[in-house]
Amino acid sequence: MKRDKLIFDLLEEELQRQEEGLELIASENFVSKQVMEAAGSVATNKYAEGLPGKRYYGGCEIVDEIETIAIERAKQLFNAAWANVQPHSGAQANAAVMLACLQPGDKILGFDLSHGGHLTHGSPVNFSGKLYKPFFYGVVKETGLIDYDKLKEVALKEKPKMIICGASAYSRDWDYEFIRQVADEVGALVLADISHPAGLIARGLLTDPLPHCHIVTTTTHKTLRGPRGGMIMLGKDFENPWGLKTPKGEVRMMSAILDSAVFPGTQGGPLEHIIAAKAIAFGEALSDNYMKYVVQVKKNAAVMAAAFIKLGYNIVSGGTDNHLILLDLRNKNISGKDAENALVKADITVNKNMVPFDDKSPFVTSGIRVGTAAITTRGLKEKEMEKIVELIDSVIKDHESEANIKKVRKKVNELTAKFPLYS
């Protein structure tokens, strides 16, 4: 068959973009060559509806072995009692959990999207806000920290069936123990969506939600540095505490209810090539090298935050405990959108982001979110973080000057050339 030059030329351009630019999108990372190889492997050809040992298709013996290894490594990495590695994405993982645990119209309590939460935690434009009745908590205006009093107040008033914690743009650790206490008071389940800081949690650098939360979901492609995908886990003590029933009315183990909410509940055939890549990434995440990596991710974010503060930037919550920083640009007279556009022209990729109590729309925003997961994979350290902050500041201060942007881009390209990615 003729090679599809059109697409491969574009992929070559994308590789070049990734090699030459500074990737600061907090949800992105660079997988290893072996993770990429597995993601592009022959396992993409295989249908394997069901679970290892219980498939609806023949010829699954080998993918059964692969998926079993992925599950075992996930359990080891997070000290979980059970894991399902089939969700195609983080959103799919959350959809399966809600299908398993809630009835349409049930109340849920999540972290407000405009304060840093995720669409799947009850946004009205998402299935979670359309099928269920969402209530929200946010951050305290003065501190930028989660408003736990408000969380408790809304929970006591509304008695939601599920409380969701976790975020897309929150730079601090979570008090899972407190949230569980509140949930116990009102009879709610706690879902912790650790998509962003999963790698840091796995290696003990942030509070572990598994001893406290009933169910934990994550993506596998952010700090965890695996292929794009999702996963659901249960902690050791929570095999079946609620007597939730299957659609047929049987009381089954929670793990079985979640398994069937993934398939056939919300998905068809699992992506066994991606599951192979997940297995490899989990193996890598168990290594000493990965431990060094996550420690550096956190250090880099802290150094970056301090450098921004020194230059007069406002960081929501005043700093970071994890891999990301949410910058409030309102004192810099530039919108998130204009900052993102100017920085992209300088080969610095960030995303515009709402800040809590934002007066601008989600298409404009007052902030940008930056993260250190991807650049740390390339080997950049504290010294480079300070340099990057200087480069960002230079673009933001003079964002209408094409000449300045060009000058910064040259410096960015010189810096990234010293830290080759795949070449």
Ligand code: PLP
């Ligand atoms: N949950 C959180 C907290 C996220 O930040 C994201 C993605 O950014 C998701 C879920 C959804 O993941 P995906 O894009 O894989 O569906």
